[in-house]
Structure formats: C-alpha cells, structure tokens
Amino acid sequence: MNTPSSSHSSPPDLLSVVPPITFCQVCGKDGHGKHFGAITCRACAAFFRRFGLQNNFKPCKKGAKCGPPKNGWFNCKSCRLRICKEIGMTSDNFQYDRDSFTFKNATTCTKLQKRIPPSMGSFLGRPNLIMYCAPDPGSIDENSKYTIDVQFLIDRALHIMEKGSETPIYAPNSLEKLALGLQQIRGPPAKKVKMLSKIGQEEIFALWEDDMLKVAKWFTYFDEFQRLPSKLQLDMLKGVWNVFGRLERLASTAIARQQNICGHSVVMSTVHDDHVMCDIKNVEVDLSWCSRYTFEQLKFFDSQDHEKQLDLIVQAILDLKPTDVELSYMLCQLCLHQVGKKYQGEILEVTDRFQDVLSDNLHDYYTNRQNLTKYSLRVANMMKINNTIEQCIYRDKVKSDLFRVFDVFYVKCSHPDLFLNA
Structure with a gap:
C-alpha cells in the first residue's frame, strides 16, 4: 500500500477545526443559531427584526458608550441596535407579506x-x-289582541297604600318595622297546603293579584315610602311587585323545606291566605288563553335549567338562615335596585336615599341587637343571593323581548309597564 507523499497532503492549518460560536454575539447569552447574518439568541434576533429598519429610539445618554451588556441585559436600545449592525446583522433577508391578513x-x-x-x-x-x-x-295588528284590564288591581293597591298599615306598629327603625310588616303579610304558619297540578289563567291571575296587593301592604310599613307623592308610590310599585314576589316565594319555599313540608323542585307560596305549592317538574301549564303555542314549545326560547337554579337559590337561603330583618333588607335592596335602574331620574335618587337609610338600620341591628361587629360575610352572602336573582330577571327580560319579536302572545295588558323588568 502506497502512503501518500507529503506533497499531496493538506496543510495543517486547513485541517484544524474552527470552534463553533455557541454564544449570542450581541448579548452573550446562549445562541440559537444564525439570524440575519450573525449568531444570536432568539431575543436579539426578534429585536433586530422589529427595529432593524426603524430606529425610533432616543439618542444614547452616554454618547454611544454604554459598553457591553450586564448579564445579557441592555439599558439602551440604541446601543443594542448599534452592536447588531456592527457584528454584521443585515436586513437583506427580511421576509414580507407572509401573513394572511396583509x-x-x-x-x-x-x-x-x-x-x-x-x-x-x-x-x-x-x-x-x-x-x-x-x-x-x-x-302585527295590536288591535286584534285581547286586552287584560288591570286597572281595578292598581286601584286596590292605591287604596291600600293610602289607607296605611292596619295597626300602628312601633319599631326602632324602618327596617325592623318592615320586618314586622313581613310577618303580617305572610300570615299564620301553614297548617294545610294545597298542591297545584295545573296552572292556567285563573291561577296566574290570582298570583298576580296576590303579589301586587301583598307588596302594596308591605310598603305601608315603610315610613319613608309613605311620605312620597301618590304618583311616585304607584310608579315604584309597578316596578317592584314582580321582583318582590320572586324572592318572597323562594324564602317561603326555603322555610317549607326546612320544616319538611315540601321537597326538591317544589315551590311554595301564599295566595289569598291559602298555602299552595307546585312541582315545577310535573306541573301542567295551560297557556291556551294567551298564546297559540304550548308551554313545551316555548321552552325553545329558554335553555336554563330552572329546577337546578331553584335548588341552588333555596339552598343558599337555607345555608344563610336569614332573620326577618335580614330578609326585609334583601327584599328592599333587590326591589329598590331594580326600580331605580328601570326608571332612573327622580326615582333613582329616592331609591339611593332609601338604601342608605336601610343600610344604616341594618348596621344598627347587627351591632345593637345581635352584638355582631363582623357581619360582612353575612351581607356578602345576602348580596350573592340577590345577584343570582337579578341574573334570572335579566334572562327573563331577554326571553320576553324574544316573545315580542315572534309575537308569541295574542293578549296585551292595559298597563304594559307592569310586566317590564328592569
């Protein structure tokens, strides 16, 4: 075997291995690869790609003599870009128009x-x-629709508010007087309860009448409300009667469940001194008197699980176990907030003033009656329940708007503002 002569061998310097550059030539950190003509890290490559053509930096405060970076960090962007260009980074390989939104x-x-x-x-x-x-x-021909005249109901509510409370009641403040009024409108404890298997026109009208007159009677125990003009009282009553009924029925349901009178998915209420309850899973709802659609068909507009929502709110009330004073405050806060948001203007100013008075009364109740100095957690839980009910009210308002768009009902009310939630 012939060995190659020295004249044909490569010079030693050409065979020597050049050590690769493993550090960023700009900042000195670990390099990622060759970017725009130099070995750099990803951060310096991104920096040069962003600012290589547009140098909008302020001049270096040290006259371009900042020196090398400290631990890979630059205090001066202008000097960092200058170093990038000095080591040979160029913008010739910049690529444009690669994005789909160009x-x-x-x-x-x-x-x-x-x-x-x-x-x-x-x-x-x-x-x-x-x-x-x-x-x-x-x-849509509004004249072809049947009209439900509720003027007699409004007249009865006005008569109750003008008449005032049935018996003079003394209480330290307005909130505790409202709590006594809440006991009056609830009546005696339930001895016999009627189970409703079907809800139709008669039951719905009775429920509306009971809610309207009940809240009118309850407001007669609110001294600040009684001092308002009659028109203002009526406007506020129109905005709160339906809201009041929601929380009051849920509270009655919670009491009934605590006493083992009713179970899950069952709602309890008081209608004309009669205690009634219905199972929302099995009750039959007849809407033939007001709509061409059945109750099952109208579920298309509502994806909410009402049984689950009912159990969550009732369980929250059971966990809280509010006193009559606390429940009265919850009712007032929910009603006043909704009616103030609905009407704005003068009514909003009145409701804000009422809420301030009732908040002071609640503080006095906790500190002087219950000897509680730290009650923020209870108030937070009370407001959590109210906020959940407000979310339900908003969803019902959206659903009502859809009903109007699709002309679901062929009846109209003589006072439409009675059924417009905030």
Whole structure:
C-alpha cells in the first residue's frame, strides 16, 4: 500500500477545526443559531427584526458608550441596535407579506366576497330564524289582541297604600318595622297546603293579584315610602311587585323545606291566605288563553335549567338562615335596585336615599341587637343571593323581548309597564 507523499497532503492549518460560536454575539447569552447574518439568541434576533429598519429610539445618554451588556441585559436600545449592525446583522433577508391578513390578501378576499351573492340574512340584516319564523313587525295588528284590564288591581293597591298599615306598629327603625310588616303579610304558619297540578289563567291571575296587593301592604310599613307623592308610590310599585314576589316565594319555599313540608323542585307560596305549592317538574301549564303555542314549545326560547337554579337559590337561603330583618333588607335592596335602574331620574335618587337609610338600620341591628361587629360575610352572602336573582330577571327580560319579536302572545295588558323588568 502506497502512503501518500507529503506533497499531496493538506496543510495543517486547513485541517484544524474552527470552534463553533455557541454564544449570542450581541448579548452573550446562549445562541440559537444564525439570524440575519450573525449568531444570536432568539431575543436579539426578534429585536433586530422589529427595529432593524426603524430606529425610533432616543439618542444614547452616554454618547454611544454604554459598553457591553450586564448579564445579557441592555439599558439602551440604541446601543443594542448599534452592536447588531456592527457584528454584521443585515436586513437583506427580511421576509414580507407572509401573513394572511396583509393588504394584498385582504384585497383578494374582498374581490372574492363581491363575487359571492349575499345570503338573505346578510342582505336584510336579520337572522334567518327571525326572518323565516317571526312575523313582520308591520303585520302585527295590536288591535286584534285581547286586552287584560288591570286597572281595578292598581286601584286596590292605591287604596291600600293610602289607607296605611292596619295597626300602628312601633319599631326602632324602618327596617325592623318592615320586618314586622313581613310577618303580617305572610300570615299564620301553614297548617294545610294545597298542591297545584295545573296552572292556567285563573291561577296566574290570582298570583298576580296576590303579589301586587301583598307588596302594596308591605310598603305601608315603610315610613319613608309613605311620605312620597301618590304618583311616585304607584310608579315604584309597578316596578317592584314582580321582583318582590320572586324572592318572597323562594324564602317561603326555603322555610317549607326546612320544616319538611315540601321537597326538591317544589315551590311554595301564599295566595289569598291559602298555602299552595307546585312541582315545577310535573306541573301542567295551560297557556291556551294567551298564546297559540304550548308551554313545551316555548321552552325553545329558554335553555336554563330552572329546577337546578331553584335548588341552588333555596339552598343558599337555607345555608344563610336569614332573620326577618335580614330578609326585609334583601327584599328592599333587590326591589329598590331594580326600580331605580328601570326608571332612573327622580326615582333613582329616592331609591339611593332609601338604601342608605336601610343600610344604616341594618348596621344598627347587627351591632345593637345581635352584638355582631363582623357581619360582612353575612351581607356578602345576602348580596350573592340577590345577584343570582337579578341574573334570572335579566334572562327573563331577554326571553320576553324574544316573545315580542315572534309575537308569541295574542293578549296585551292595559298597563304594559307592569310586566317590564328592569
């Protein structure tokens, strides 16, 4: 075997291995690779890609003599960019127009969209569901609908408020007087309870009447409310009667469950001195007197699990175990907040003033009656229950708006503001 002569061998310096650069030539940290003509880390490469063409930095305060970075950190962006250019980083390899949202591609998409004919929904500006299922607003004849006259109910409520409380009651403050009034409107404890298997026109009208007159009677125990003009009292009554009934029924249901009178998914209420309850899972709801749709069909507009929501709120009330004073405060806060948000203006000023008075009364009740100095947790739990009910009210308002769009009911009320939630 012939060995190669020395004349054909490569020079020693060409065979020597050049050690690779493993550190960033800009900041000295671990390098990632070659970026824009130099070995850099990802941070310095991103810095140069962003600022390589646009040098909008303020001049170096030390006259471009900041020196090398300390532990890889630069205090001066201008000097960092200067070092990038000194080691040979160049913007020649910058790539542009790679994003799908660039002007060029956006123009192409715009041209393509013009070639595609618009759908009926986008052309008319209405969703397909409303366009094909809901009637045209101009075709709805309000005169063809039956009118439910509730003027007699409003007159009875006004008479109750003008008459005042049935018996003079002395209490240290307005909140505790309202608590005594709450006991009066609830009546004696339930001895016999009627189970409703069907809810129709008669039951709904009785429930409306009982809620309206009950809250009117309860407000007669509120001295500050009694000093308001009659028109202002009526406007506030219209805005709170339905809200009051929600929490009052839930509280009655919680008491009934605590006494083992009713179980889960069952709601209890008092209607004309009669204690009634119904199972929301099995009750039959007849809407033939007011709608062309059945109750099951109207569930299409509502995806909420009412049974689960009911149990959550009732359980929260059971865990809290509010006294009559605390429940009165919860009722006032919920009602006053809703009616103030609904009407604004003068009524909002009145409700804010009432809430301040009742908050002071609640503080006095905790500190002087209950000897509690730290009661913030109880108030927070009370407001949590009220906030959950307010969310339910908002969902019902959205559902009512959908009912109006689809013209679900063929009846109307002589006083529509009675059923407009805040």
